[in-house]
Amino acid sequence: QVQLVESGGGLVQAGGSLRLSCAASGRTFGSYAMGWFRQAPGKEREFVAAIGGRTAGSTYYAVSVKGRFIISRSNAKNTVYLQMNSLTPEDTAVYYCAARSSVGVSTIANGYVYWGPGTQVTVSS
DSSP states (O other): OOOEEEEOOEEEETTOOEEEEEEEOSTTGGGSEEEEEEEOTTSOOEEEEEEOSTTOOOEEEOTTTTTTEEEEEETTTTEEEEEEOSOOGGGOEEEEEEEESSSSOOSSGGGOOEEOOOEEEEEEO
16 A cells, blocks of 8 residues: 655746655555646646656656656655646646556556545646
């Protein structure tokens, strides 16, 4: 069982940056691939970024955030991060952290077993 808690969301102006954190419980954090998803009002949950387990050699990004967002992890701290730069109002959403019971990443929400409650990110124009 893994419990996830996101933090770092808030209100930021367009062009600004935010760093989301996701703290995970459990002693096997390093063996889980981790992902970030987001859901805007009236829209389906969408993939944002993912990072592989263990050595975290694999990272994947949605086209809409590639070059602006960076996903990273600290297995020593049981934490995964999402650095978000050059934010636009289209990035406004609730951001969710998710853990997958595999070291390999997935871009599909159904591929993740554990989810955090989410953190709101609002980008003003």
